[in-house]
Amino acid sequence: MTEESASLNFIEQLIADDLAAGFDPNKLRFRFPPEPNGYLHIGHAASICLNFGLGEKHNAPVNLRFDDTNPSKEEQEYVDAIKYDVQWLGFQWAKECYSSDYFQQMYDWAIQLIKEGKAYVDQQSAEAMAEQKGTPTAPGVASPYRDRSVEENLDLFERMKAGEFEQGSYVLRAKIDMASPNMLMRDPLLYRIVRKAHHRTGTEWCIYPMYDWAHGESDYIEQVSHSLCTLEFKMHRELYDWFLDQIYDPALLRPKQREFARRNLSYTVMSKRKLLELVTSKTVMGWDDPRMPTISGLRRRGYTPESIRKFSELSGISKRDSVTDVSLLEYCIREDLNKSATRVMAVLDPVKLVITNYPEGKTEILQTENNPEDPNSGTHDLPFSGELYIEREDFKEEAGSKFFRLTLGNEVRLKSAYIIKGESVVKDADGNILEIHCTADLDSRSGSGTEASTRKVKGTLHWVSIQHAIKAEVREYDRLFLDEAPDSHEDKNFMEFVNPDSLKVIKEAYLEPFLKNTTIEDKFQFQRLGYFTLDKDSTSDKLVFNKTVGLRDSWAKQQPAPTPQNASSKPGNQGGGQAQGQRSALNEIQKIAKKYTNLSGDKLTAARADIAKLAEDVTYEELAPLFNTAAKKVGTRIGVMIALGVLLKKGQERNAEIEAFLAAGLEDGNEELVNEAKKL
């Protein structure tokens, strides 16, 4: 029942305004218009969620329209993949449309434009036309063919269509304004000749409409009310409207184009061209490589449709370009999987653990919860024996009190099993640990109901029984790029930032046997490690798991040890741009001073005294930069003035900087500031 007191983004606001102005809600219609020349990525998901979300909200139809006007780039394979992805995300389109379905209509309209003297056939080279276009600062010059007769234009255009000319030899241009400040209005192309079979129309056409001509007219044909696209099309809106003006019937709905910012994700790239480059250069295994920000890549990695929709919702829609931190995406998938993923145990980096007091050869079947977050999820069998694998990093011969895993002489619980105590280690000649020997409290079995079974111990470890374990390959992924925004550097190519260690393959991991018959749809939490899902490379005799995302790990954060990759947070730039515990006296002064102008009476006197006291610990070098504090920030300047007074008293020599700051203070409109300045 959360009524929409929630704030609207600017697109929703626009629609609300249109509705308020009398727009018929039954005429609301949207569309998602991909070009089938690549796979959809998380940025497209934003557009999909926006358009289909608007459709759901207003109970309006949303078309899936393939913008297929360039047969040299587009393929059926992409059409199929896009349809699959949109459906997988959970959306159903009203109609499946293609710009190519409207080729005849657009051709007819082009004839109309020619007849009205608003379009002409040009036969210059692309270079010549580019030159005539001028520059953003200089107007263009007219083509020598601009004033051909209507008859001649009609004749040439029909012959273009009939296939009489070579690819690239003739084009149809709109006759608009060669001096427009908007370069797109300088007689833009409507049609070019392309000698290539189209994935739908075959060789029926050899002239193809350009984007600007096709897009708006397709919106109009479909009677799309709000045509939403990304910011780089803002300039195209003028053309979009001009084209519509030429053919618009006032009895019909006139589409409206609006633009929003495309969504970028940190540590990756988001253009089809760049993603394609990653694929063709074999930097990744394909469009659906789990490291790719494509929908198919995320799906293979183990992301759910819900998590991607949630991410779109949380990211919002706006008009400024931005880079959303991947941590938000990771939050979304963890939140979803925490509720639904089955808990299992797997050891990725094993070390052998022998329980010396467990009867030799004995095994037993224990029970373990499928999901503690879901009381109805039930339990599954878990075989136990006296020889186990545990994670190598879960044992240290000796460690500080903050380490609450296994050490010699310390107790920990084996998840869903017994409490054990480290006794001794067996090492090879080089000092590598081969085996850890421990004893178990045989009364402490989980769920047995004994007093010992409910004892509290600090740590709990995951494990697998060696004789029961199954083997699998596990693939762990790190960010594909080492730079937060790899394609934002003018002087460097984004490929230079590729992370060489983005894929880590563990050839032989050990899993509990429950995992033997899993499908690609299943989602698991390998306890204490993260969320995992089966990869499509799996075969009946070789399982391959992908790590979707790790669990949050507050232990890893405390480790001073260098965690070269997988460190989930970027170094240093968090927490207010200043390291914790480094708060200096100067910071304290700034903090107090900020609110200084709001104080009066005793509080003011106290604040002044505090600042003066703190100033004892401030050096001139620290203070000087604050002389440039904006005039508006009066409180801060007063604080700086007070601190300066203390320094001068301590023997700081007056210099030009100080004098300038004093002079500015004396001239200020704020009384307090003037008073403080006068004292000096």
Next chain:
RNA sequence: UGGUCUAUGGUGUAACUGGCAACACGUCUGAUUUUGGUUCAGAAGAGUCUAGGUUCGAGCCCUAGUAGACCAACCA
């Protein structure tokens, strides 16, 4: 150097026709926990790009700057 757009904690978004800058992620504490997960309680972090102006009052309105993005494909 022309045109267009944008500017709010580290990040992403809010703040209705001017009225105490809010939410989420992230960060940090503490509690709970048979996952160093989850959950719960709390904290820090912003003078809203700068300088002026209008106003009792400006993140919001005006002016001038600054910074970033986009625009000269027979791509979309």
